[in-house]
Amino acid sequence: MAEVEFRSDVSVELVRAAAQDADVLFAARVSTKGEQSLEDVNGDAERAQGLINYLMRDRHGSPFEHNSMTFFVSAPIFVFREFMRHRIASYNEESGRYRELRPVFYVPGPERRLVQQGKPGAYEFVEGTAEQYDIAVKQTKAACEQAYAAYQAMLDAGIAREVARGVLPVATYSSMYVTMNARALMNFLSLRTKRDDSAFPSFPQREIEMVADKMESFWSELMPLTHAAFERSGRVAP
Numbered sequence: 001m002a003e004v005e006f007r008s009d010v011s012v013e014l015v016r017a018a019a020q021d022a023d024v025l026f027a028a029r030v031s032t033k034g035e036q037s038l039e040d041v042n043g044d045a046e047r048a049q050g051l052i053n054y055l056m057r058d059r060h061g062s063p064f065e066h067n068s069m070t071f072f073v074s075a076p077i078f079v080f081r082e083f084m085r086h087r088i089a090s091y092n093e094e095s096g097r098y099r100e101l102r103p104v105f106y107v108p109g110p111e112r113r114l115v116q117q118g119k120p121g122a123y124e125f126v127e128g129t130a131e132q133y134d135i136a137v138k139q140t141k142a143a144c145e146q147a148y149a150a151y152q153a154m155l156d157a158g159i160a161r162e163v164a165r166g167v168l169p170v171a172t173y174s175s176m177y178v179t180m181n182a183r184a185l186m187n188f189l190s191l192r193t194k195r196d197d198s199a200f201p202s203f204p205q206r207e208i209e210m211v212a213d214k215m216e217s218f219w220s221e222l223m224p225l226t227h228a229a230f231e232r233s234g235r236v237a238p
Helices: 021-042 045-057 077-082 129-154 161-167 183-194 206-222 224-232
Strands: 005-006 010-020 068-076 090-093 102-107 117-119 122-126 175-179
Touching: 010 122, 010 206, 021 224, 045 224, 068 077, 068 102, 068 206, 077 175, 077 206, 102 129, 102 175, 122 129, 129 161, 175 183, 183 206, 206 224
Parallel strands: 005 102
Antiparallel strands: 010 068, 068 175, 090 175, 117 122
């Protein structure tokens, strides 16, 4: 039986991108310039920061859709179940039917705030005690190890992978490709990151926020003017 591995991180790779600030410009200018907007396909976006700011401020969203980014994400299954609530992206996830799942499980790291205070819509997480952290780690590891032993026992007995996987916890790591455009990504970031300067409050689970932070870092380098306009608008998606 393979050795069980525990992680407290997530990983995000940008595997393909056709996304730049200039993509916003030609898409916006076709409304007033028609075929002449073709001249803006490779235009200087730096000279059109005002247009990008205007589109973001007045929430003219469609010009932000003419681009594409594909990310490869490795995270616990419970993160993906939250992720796929966003019906604004394309997803392909690792299959537990077609391959034997690896014994890699999520365990809270020491920086993970464990205690929830307040009620839904107005709550916060605070630091747990050393005892609470030890319990969380110990019980998570014990449950995952027991679940993986049961999974492996079923596979060894010739039981189909799609049946055996039913005993594995949502802390199991999976991987997926997710493809979205900048407008969809801004919507995702507005809901799955917590910032003090956001126009609207958000209360994301920390683990999906870790994924969102990494995706935003890639996007901010691809489309810095659009990202800056998103920040100025209070992180509201157009």
